Amino acid sequence: MKEFLQLAIPGLMIGGLYALVAAAIVLVYKSTRVVSLAHGQLLAFGGLFLWVALVALRLPLLIGLLISLACSMLMGWLVERITLRLLIGQPLISAFLMTFSVFMALDGIFQLILKGESKTYATLLPLGEFEVAGVPVGSVQLISFGIVLFIFLLLTLFFRLTKTGLGMRATAEDHQLSQSTGIKVKTIFSLIWIISAMVASVAGMGAAYVMDIHFPLPYIGIKGLIVALFGGLDSLPGALLAGLILGVAENVFAGYLDPLVGGGLKDVAAYALLLIILLVKPYGLFGLKRIERV
Amino acid sequence: MRPCGTFDERYSQDMAILRIKRHWGILIGALIFLYTFPLYGSYYLISLLNSLSITIIIVLGLQLVSGYCGQISFGQAAFMAIGAYTSAILTGKVGLSFFLALPLSGIVAGLIGLGGGAPSLRIKGFYLAMATIAIHFVVMWLILHLQITGTTQGLHPPAPRIAGFEFDSDEKIYYIIITVMLLMVYGARNMVRTRVGRAFVAIRDNDLAAEVMGIELYHYKLLAFFISCFYAGVAGSLWAHWIQMVHPEQFTLLHALNYIGMLIVGGVGSIPGVFFGVIFLRLLDEGVMFIAPFLASMFPWIGIHPAASMGVSVFGLVLILFLIFEPRGLAHRWEIFKASYRLYPFSH
Numbered sequence: 216m217k218e219f220l221q222l223a224i225p226g227l228m229i230g231g232l233y234a235l236v237a238a239a240i241v242l243v244y245k246s247t248r249v250v251s252l253a254h255g256q257l258l259a260f261g262g263l264f265l266w267v268a269l270v271a272l273r274l275p276l277l278i279g280l281l282i283s284l285a286c287s288m289l290m291g292w293l294v295e296r297i298t299l300r301l302l303i304g305q306p307l308i309s310a311f312l313m314t315f316s317v318f319m320a321l322d323g324i325f326q327l328i329l330k331g332e333s334k335t336y337a338t339l340l341p342l343g344e345f346e347v348a349g350v351p352v353g354s355v356q357l358i359s360f361g362i363v364l365f366i367f368l369l370l371t372l373f374f375r376l377t378k379t380g381l382g383m384r385a386t387a388e389d390h391q392l393s394q395s396t397g398i399k400v401k402t403i404f405s406l407i408w409i410i411s412a413m414v415a416s417v418a419g420m421g422a423a424y425v426m427d428i429h430f431p432l433p434y435i436g437i438k439g440l441i442v443a444l445f446g447g448l449d450s451l452p453g454a455l456l457a458g459l460i461l462g463v464a465e466n467v468f469a470g471y472l473d474p475l476v477g478g479g480l481k482d483v484a485a486y487a488l489l490l491i492i493l494l495v496k497p498y499g500l501f502g503l504k505r506i507e508r509v
Numbered sequence: 510m511r512p513c514g515t516f517d518e519r520y521s522q523d524m525a526i527l528r529i530k531r532h533w534g535i536l537i538g539a540l541i542f543l544y545t546f547p548l549y550g551s552y553y554l555i556s557l558l559n560s561l562s563i564t565i566i567i568v569l570g571l572q573l574v575s576g577y578c579g580q581i582s583f584g585q586a587a588f589m590a591i592g593a594y595t596s597a598i599l600t601g602k603v604g605l606s607f608f609l610a611l612p613l614s615g616i617v618a619g620l621i622g623l624g625g626g627a628p629s630l631r632i633k634g635f636y637l638a639m640a641t642i643a644i645h646f647v648v649m650w651l652i653l654h655l656q657i658t659g660t661t662q663g664l665h666p667p668a669p670r671i672a673g674f675e676f677d678s679d680e681k682i683y684y685i686i687i688t689v690m691l692l693m694v695y696g697a698r699n700m701v702r703t704r705v706g707r708a709f710v711a712i713r714d715n716d717l718a719a720e721v722m723g724i725e726l727y728h729y730k731l732l733a734f735f736i737s738c739f740y741a742g743v744a745g746s747l748w749a750h751w752i753q754m755v756h757p758e759q760f761t762l763l764h765a766l767n768y769i770g771m772l773i774v775g776g777v778g779s780i781p782g783v784f785f786g787v788i789f790l791r792l793l794d795e796g797v798m799f800i801a802p803f804l805a806s807m808f809p810w811i812g813i814h815p816a817a818s819m820g821v822s823v824f825g826l827v828l829i830l831f832l833i834f835e836p837r838g839l840a841h842r843w844e845i846f847k848a849s850y851r852l853y854p855f856s857h
Binding site: 250298301302305307308309311312313315316317318319320321322323324325326327437440441444480482483486487489490493494497507 | 631642644647766773818820825829
């Protein structure tokens, strides 16, 4: 049991980050019906911005955090304004391919900045260890898990209670109908990209803390997409639950089975899980089943 | 669009791909040029043509499944890997001739591709795209961990030989690659004009409507996956025996993404578009490779080896521009050019 917990609790922490990335993707899908691959880069750059602010510019923690969040929000807005805005009215699949192109374009820039090195700011943050159910857990991980839960709560409340949130839910249903009721759909699009870029960059900062800023960092975006599909592309609670499940499953599978098959199971477990889910429940755990007509 | 004064008197004339004498002339001229190229082409150009031809075969397969049948597949690199490894195992370990292993590796890749196409009945669009990404990673993980594929060491397939003649250099294997490529193009160009090709297009345009019209969705979607993976497998086999080395590093997700990019740039749903897309992006890559050292010496802050990452960036940028300004790809431009050339001097 202790061994299981030793594997499961760190998995839960990572799972929180996955859930956050998935939440960013779900946000965009909920209001624009675009499935985004670009969030992998948004999160990677979020981590990079924080590194620049804290390590390269030596800003204090709070100011650096705020500045890097602002930078990522600006970046999210730019991605929407420059690329996706021009594709409104085009088939959704070309918007998907557009986010994929954005991913590639930014990936090159990301690698160019890294130059094959890996950067870290792990040492700058306060360290300390707690015991959770007999397993030592770093304080930063615990704090970031708390932040994840807090952001999810905030997002849920935002969609439930505010007028803008209501507008976003309406936009998700039908662009034209909501436009004719006076909702500014373009503003909603920009807003949702800004919010989701912020959420993604928070996840990126957490991920960069755990695994350093290194060339595979953007590919967490693909993990996030898996989580989003698992939970259902239009469900925030689904994203949280699926993220936690995936984080735990990955770690537990890898921990128990890696010695038997010779390693590397951690990465492939997620994809195998995705294949099974898509075959059994194509719309994910809580996703809406869409009924089409010709 | 036919020029003024051109009348087709029989259906066979109307249907023909090569309708007039000039077409035949161009075809024969191009064939002679291609087959005599090693006599005067440089080593660099020959290996460039080899890799272009192999990429054309892969993207043709992708064009059939994604461009014509509308099922986006990010798994093309993995199926190419399956073809390459099958061919390497069949020739190296079983001792089969390359000319038997070539179609066999296509068929094996196609059969495994049927497994990859299985999700396509329940899911479509980006769901399917994600499923194929998952298939890519699962296949590559298996290749890295199975004993028969040589794990991280890779395999070294022998050069093709027939009756004592060994195709062991770029110039010699060039003839095999070009011949297979031409056959594959001929097959694809004609397949899209048959009942099967029309069924693919109907599924792409609206799969529910296609089903109502009496097209068996599952049958045709699986067929599309089989054909595209067959193409990828054959290309993988050629690649393996050309490079004489197969390694998991040669078949990454980045390669698969590149093939999708070639499809977009060339034009979705067009066979000539495959040529345009592959050649355009490949030349762009070569251009970046060429210019990167100069940029690196001019702006030292971008690092010593910026070629790889700059290539990725430029690729993404080109895709963005194409999606915004020319969503129908270079093939559309080519059609416009052909029409205006044929109708000259009358514009209508």
